[in-house]
Amino acid sequence: MLSDIQIAQAATLQSIATIAARLNLKADDLIPYGHHIAKLSPTCIQNLQHQADGKLILVTAISPTPAGEGKTTTTIGLADALNQLLVDSGKQAMVCMREPSLGPVFGLKGGATGGGYSQVVPMEDINLHFTGDFHAISSANNLLAALIDNHIHHGNALNIDLASITWRRCMDMNDRALRHITLNSNAKDAKPYERQTGFDITVASEVMAIFCLATSLEDLRTRLGNIQIGLTTAQQPVLASDLQAEGAMTVLLKNAFQPNLVQTLEHTAAIVHGGPFANIAHGCNSVIATRTALKLADFVVTEAGFGADLGAEKFIDIKCRKTGLQPAAVVLVATVRALKYHGGAEVKALNEENLSALKLGMANLHKHVENLQQHFGLQVVVAVNHFASDTDAEIALLQAETANIGVKVIVCKHWAQGGAGAKALATEVLNVIEKTAEHSSDSFKFLYENEWSLLRKIQTIAQKIYGASDVELSATAQLTLMELEKNFGHYPVCIAKTQYSFSSNPTLRGAPTGHVLQVRELRLSRGAEFIVAICGDMMTMPGLPKRPASERINVNQAGNITGLN
DSSP states (O other), X not given: XXXXXXXXXXXXXXXXXXXXXXTTOOGGGEEESSSSOEEEOXXXXXXXXXXXXXXXXXXXXXXXXXXXXXXXXXXXXHHHHHHHHTTTTTOOEEEEEOOOOHHHHSSSSOOOSEETTEEEESHHHHHTTTTSHHHHHHHHHHHHHHHHHHHHHTTOTTOBOGGGOOOOEEXXXXXXXGSSEEEEEOOTTSOOEEEEEOEEEGGGSHHHHHHHHOOSHHHHHHHHHTOEXXXXXXXXXXXXXXXXXXXXXXXXXXXXXXXXXXXXXXXXXXXXXXXXOTTTSOOOOOHHHHHHHHHHOSEEEEEOSSSIIIIIHHIIIIIIHHHOOOOXXXXXXXXXXXXXXXXXXXXXXXXXXXXXXXHHHHHHHHHHHHIIIIITOOXXXXXXXXXXXXXXXXXXXXXXXXXXXXXXXXXXXXHHHGGXXXXXXXXXXXXXXXXXXXXXXXXXXXXXXXXXXXXXXXXXXXXXXXXXXXXXXXXXXXXXXXXXXXXHTTSOXXXXXXXXXXXXXXXOOSSOOSOEEEEEEEEEETTTTEEEEEETTOOSSOOOOSSOGGGGOEEOTTSOEESOO
16 A cells, blocks of 8 residues: 555646636746645735635544644545536636644654545645645744743833744644743843743744735734734733834735645645644634635635634634634544544554444534534534554444434545545535525624623633533642733633543543533733633643654655655
């Protein structure tokens, strides 16, 4: 069996100009990065604004196992399958997804460009440095950090309270040693000082969130200027604009802000742009990418990270709330493996038939379906991403257990067969979209209202989406909450918690109820315009596992990368 990278390297790619031409784009609309990657020019994006929007299809998932279960693969397979069905209709579909972070590429999960015969390519370029977008985001973030400390070094004219500084540095790599660092200034020409800070992974930075939510360069610059980095000694906010940082930060992000166009193995157009983690940030690709894709295609398949309790909730309550976007249908990805895991099976035993664990684990699937249908008013199709280890008995049990919850369950084999393995899924998604259009889409709703207090919003997410009985804030979080409610109570909340459980405890599998959501810390993202609630032991700088994926990755004498999956 060929590995993901072997399949990708054996593929014959079309020129990016050919891919663009099928979207009615011209050579002048592209800024090429070699033969198979291009950015879409600002003029191109502006010229598309008069076109009608296509239909948006959101792909999300049940709570994953530590190994990951193929949501991105399903996103790509579905788009390829839609194009197979639409080939004679004059309509087309495309993919719109987030860029991979180097952290998981070299850490636990490996790459994030799909798998098997449902991949976006060139796989190595996208998984690694791509067009340098994440480097630009890290640089903009760290420029602001440097300007803060430089300002203090040269006399601190703004009277910044050093203990109040919340802005942290970032890098796109898992490095737990950088979570907590001490900065020392012993310069002879300035007053010595010492303060505690640390690094976040780039995808968890507020600059990434701003990058993904901004609608234009001007909006980007305004949001960057609104970043609050701390307080003065008189307890007044200090913004990035007070340091005159937003102009230079925008310059660093100017080219990165242009969406990236690539293709799938079956030559479906794909925009891959931006992307914070959904367990520690809002977990969606950029707004400008999604809006551009909707102008270019009749159907756009996008995804929201990790389980629907994280990615889909934030996609709706943050991204859709701020942009007016609305999914026409939702695909909930499940696997027999993940369901057995939520029924108590251990990761090393997931390839073994276990009907009792599968039946118990179905509670996780049912809870995600209930959330999407009842709390967001969305039409759901369940896609079972098929693994070779799945037995006929397990598939039959899964289908029987879902027969009474009002959703179609489609077994998909796109990993092995490409788009052909997801045609049944694509057919059902088109049926759902048609029915939704016939009966109006007025059922779509947000989980909470803007005017609710921050605490009520957190409690609502915890109780309705996670099944919690209550929320418990640390003493520090309680003090922060009192301050935030005064001026930012209207902001949405972004819960940062483990992806492996509905709770803030990763060991509670299935669909636990009665647990208490532990909120450790609250952070203001004033430029992104939301509040981050960090729960349990969640870290905004992940660590590497004992055997990181990097151990398998190499390059041979011919210059070909190996071991990247």
